[in-house]
Structures are given as structure tokens and as C-alpha cells.
Amino acid sequence: MKFLDEFRDGELAQKLVRELAGLVEPGRQVRIMEVCGGHTHTIYKHGLEQLVPPEIDFVHGPGCPVCVIPMGRVDDAIALAERPDVIFTTFGDMLRVPGGRGSLLEAKARGADVRMVYSPLDALELARRNPDRQVVFFAIGFETTAPATAVTVLRAHADAVENFSVFCNHVTIAPPLRAILDSPGLRLDAFIAPGHVSTVIGTRPYEFISDEYGKPVVVTAFEPIDILHATVMLVQQLQTGRCEVENQYTRVVRRDGNPRALEALEQTMELRSTFEWRGLGFIERSALKLREEYAPWDAEARFPLPGARLDDPKACQCGEVLIGAIKPYECRVFGTACTPERPIGTCMVSSEGACAAYYNYGRTAIPA
Amino acid sequence: MALDPLHCVTCSDTAVTGVVVGIDGDTATVSVDEAYERVGIELVGPVRTGDVLLCHAGIALAKVEA
Numbered sequence: 331m332k333f334l335d336e337f338r339d340g341e342l343a344q345k346l347v348r349e350l351a352g353l354v355e356p357g358r359q360v361r362i363m364e365v366c367g368g369h370t371h372t373i374y375k376h377g378l379e380q381l382v383p384p385e386i387d388f389v390h391g392p393g394c395p396v397c398v399i400p401m402g403r404v405d406d407a408i409a410l411a412e413r414p415d416v417i418f419t420t421f422g423d424m425l426r427v428p429g430g431r432g433s434l435l436e437a438k439a440r441g442a443d444v445r446m447v448y449s450p451l452d453a454l455e456l457a458r459r460n461p462d463r464q465v466v467f468f469a470i471g472f473e474t475t476a477p478a479t480a481v482t483v484l485r486a487h488a489d490a491v492e493n494f495s496v497f498c499n500h501v502t503i504a505p506p507l508r509a510i511l512d513s514p515g516l517r518l519d520a521f522i523a524p525g526h527v528s529t530v531i532g533t534r535p536y537e538f539i540s541d542e543y544g545k546p547v548v549v550t551a552f553e554p555i556d557i558l559h560a561t562v563m564l565v566q567q568l569q570t571g572r573c574e575v576e577n578q579y580t581r582v583v584r585r586d587g588n589p590r591a592l593e594a595l596e597q598t599m600e601l602r603s604t605f606e607w608r609g610l611g612f613i614e615r616s617a618l619k620l621r622e623e624y625a626p627w628d629a630e631a632r633f634p635l636p637g638a639r640l641d642d643p644k645a646c647q648c649g650e651v652l653i654g655a656i657k658p659y660e661c662r663v664f665g666t667a668c669t670p671e672r673p674i675g676t677c678m679v680s681s682e683g684a685c686a687a688y689y690n691y692g693r694t695a696i697p698a
Numbered sequence: 699m700a701l702d703p704l705h706c707v708t709c710s711d712t713a714v715t716g717v718v719v720g721i722d723g724d725t726a727t728v729s730v731d732e733a734y735e736r737v738g739i740e741l742v743g744p745v746r747t748g749d750v751l752l753c754h755a756g757i758a759l760a761k762v763e764a
Contacts, residue, residue, distance in 0.1 A: 421755075449756025451738060471755075474713065478755040481738050526713045529752060529760045582752050582760040590741045591759065 337553030338376075346558040347381050353565045354385040361387045361517060362564060363654055365507065366524040367394030367682025368552050374691040376554040386561060389654035390687075392506045392610065393524055395471040396423045396680035397652060400606040401640040403499055404429030409636050410466050410497060410629060411442040417460060419453040420468040422446045423680045428673065430640045434468075450482035450496070457486075457494035466629045469496045473595070474526040476500040476618060480594040483620065483627050497629040498619050500599065503527050504535045505616035506607060510653050511543045518545065518654065520564040525551040525579045530595075532587030533575050540573045550578040598624055608642065608676055609649025648675035651684050658685040658693075665689060713754035715762050718745050728753060 354360060364370055370390045373379055379388050392398055404427050411418035411434060418434070425435040425446065438444040443463075447453050450467045457465035469479045479496055486494045503524060510516065523536050528549045536547045546567035550560035560578045567573060577583050598621060605617030620628040642648065646668070647661040658664050658677065668674040670686050677683035681690065716728025716735065726739045728751055735753070739745050742758045751758040 451756045474759065475755050477741055477759065478738075478757040481740050481757055484740075485738075526752070526754060526759065529713070581763050588741060588760060590743065594741060 337551070337555040339555060342555055343381065343558055346555070346562055347383075349562050350386065350558070350565060351383050353562065353569055354383050355569075357385065359385055359387055360519050360565060360568065361389050361654075362520045362522060362561065363389045363391045363510070363518050364522040364557070365391035365393040365503065366522075366527070366552075367397065367680065367684070367687075368526075369393075369522055369524070369550075369557060370684050370687045371682050372552050372554060372557055374687045374693065377691075378554055378557060382558070382561065386565075389518060390651065390658075390684035391521075391654060392510065392607070392652045393472065393503065393527075394677070394680050394682040394684075395475070395501065396427060397648065397676040397683045398501065398506075398607045398610065399424070399427060399470060399499060399676065400608045401429045401642065402606070402636075402638050404433070405431050405638060405640065406635040407468050407497060408432070408434060408437045408442070410633055411437050411444050412440075413464070413633065415464050416443065416633075417456060417463050417465045418442065418444045418468065419447045419450075419456060419465060420444065421448075421470065424468055424470060426673065427676055427679050430638070450479050451485070454482050454486055454491060454494050457491050461493060463493060464632075465494050466633075467494070467496050468499070470499045470501075472501055472503050472524070472527050473530045474524075476599065477530060477588075477591040477594055480591075480598040483598045483624055484594065486627050487624065492626065495627050495629040495632050496620060498599070500618040501605065501607070502601075502616055502618065503531070504538070505613045506610060507536075507539065509610060509613050511539065511545070513653055513655075516653065516655060519568060520546045521548075522557065522560050522564070523547050523549040523575075525549060525556075525583065528577075528579065528583045528587065530588050530591045533577050533583065533585050534587075536575045540575050544573055546573050547575040548578050549575070549583055551581075597621075606639065607652075609652045611649075643674050646675040648677045648685075651675075651677050658688040661685065713752050713759060715750050716753050718747050718749045718751060721745060721747070726751070726758065728758075 453467040677685040720727040
């Protein structure tokens, strides 16, 4: 398949691995954070961490939107879903995320009308077909997903669909990266930046990482060749003393992103003063909410919510996993009390979560 | 849409490329492998049959350049 097969070519992968072996300094670790859960998934699905020289250490970042939703927001979602007048719509992975009162799937089992959708536009269509019900969409995700919500709100506004609203939990990628870079004692050498978020925001928002923190960044796509190529580009930067933001994903990413998508976001949403990230705590100006003029489509404005803040389960070490401080198998409940079937922490829920990726691809023990 | 079943649809990374096979106002029908999906095209401007679009959560985010 075009745009796929050529990025899974085994011979090309071997060539890149040989190039990497020639670039690394024997015995000197290079710690590279792949920000996105999709990159984590690719690295483990294709065994890249075993293919690259042992000096390359992939560290998993906070870029799984399911993994960073705090428990209190899940409880708010459940409160909305349990309203008898509401059809609550959500992406599939959010169904199993545990809050303080269980998960949306458990709420559904108790009788709440919770339905899985692939797109917010599907939720809007559901609202059109059920004019006597309130349809609420659980909007989560980074800047890749937020434009879909923005377009849906604009369509709801244009067509005056009054029984549709959005429970907005969209987050932005740059603030948690700065929080990670400011974490004391955390040593990272370089970053693999997310590809599809960058389709929307461009490469410019990462320039503070190279300019202020002196860490190279490469924006890349999600096939194994893409990630190996990005790794080579990063090690080349480190070895030659360069420090800049490079774009490996030139087939869809531009320096200024997608202006139409950014305009749709600007029109419908604004930054919250602060927002809680699971495991990372409150981060200023790191999440989006609907603008006042779109309040009729804002579930937080239309319905009362508990709004409680809950501590993560004490046994869970998702926070340390999310900033790369520990590997998933170093968490005290990994693979025992916390599994994909019965997750305690969010990193075990989504297949893009670092813990689930480790578990599903058999990285369940500390390597010898 | 033909997604890797182990991928999370929510993930910001999960976008797939589809070839435009039909256009109806702000919506295009795209072909991914042998499946079809309707996606909003407000964010990518005018598209033509045969264009390759990067799609995520029912919206086209970019035209893919070869």
C-alpha cells in the first residue's frame, strides 16, 4: 500500500540501524523521549528497541490523551452519562478508564446510555436523529483531535442543533513538554516529536526545546522506518553539535501547520488558565475549553458537574511513567494488580499507553 | 475505516491516509484499503477525486504529498 509499505522495508531498516551503529559512541547512552503514544506503540510492535544499538534508550512521554485524563474528569463524564435525558458518546478507549466511581463501561452496565463513536461528527448525527435527547460528546485528545471537535461545534452552530454539546477535555502538547524539561534530575538528550499533532500546529511550537533547553527535536511519522530515520537524524545532531527542530514528516507537516485547523480552534476554543494532568498535576494554560459564544454547545456550561479532584491510586506510578522517570515494568503493580484487562492506571488502558505497549509486546521484565 | 485493531482511535497519532473517491459539499468519501469512510474536508480546502488525505476522527487534516 502506498505510503505504508515503503516505510516498513526491512532492508532499509537494516541500513538505518547500521548507520546508527556507526554514529553512536560505544557505551555512551543517548536518551530519546518519544512524546507520542503512537510512537511507543510502533517501537514495541516492530521491536525497534531491540534493533537499535544498546546505547539508544527510548523513553516514553506523555502523549497519550487517554493516559493523562485525571480521575475526577472521568467521574464528571459518568455523572453526565447517568443523566436520564443524555446519550453520552465517547471514543472507545475512554470506556475503560477508571475514575473514582468506576468506568463509563460500568456506568453503561448499570443502565447509562453510553455509546462509542469514531468521530464527534457521528455524535452530532446522533443528536440530529434523537431530537428528544441530549447528546454529549466526551472530547479528549491533543491538537490532532481538537480540530474535529471544533468543526463539529461549528456545524452544530450553523445548523442550530440545540441538543448537542461537548464535554471538552482537549489538551495541548507543548506545556507538558516544558513541565518535563523542568523536572529536576531528569536527563533527556533529544525528542521525537509527534507527527500528526504537528500536522495541525506545525514545527514552530517545539522551537523552545532547542532554543531554551538545548535539546534536538525531530518531528516524525509512525512507521518503523520513520522512527529509525528520526533517531539517526537526532544522533547526527548530537554528534555534530547541532541543536534544532527538524522535520522528517515532510509529506504532511509544515512549519506553520494547518492554518485552517488552527483558525477553527481559535474560533471555537480558548486556553484554560490551568488543567490537571493525570500523574503530572496542574499545568497552566495546557488545555482548551469552548469560548463563551459557544456556551450552548458546552456541556460544562449546560449541566451541573461534580468537579471533584481525586488522587490517583497510591499503588499507581503512571505519573513517573508519563515523564519517563521509570520504565513501566518498574511500577510496583505492573502486570500483577494492573493489567490491560483490569487496569489501575491509565497507561495500561489505551494501547498507546506505555504500560499497555510493554505488556502487550511482552516487555514484562527488566532486561538482563 | 481500516485501523490497526491494537491502535487507539483517540490517540493523536492515529490518523490514516485515504484516497478521495467522492465529494459532497464539505464531506468527502475516502477509500482506505477496501473500506470507505465519509470525512469532513473543511480544514483542507478544495479536494479532487484521487487526492490522498490524512484523516483523523472523521476529519481530513492534510493532503498528503508524495
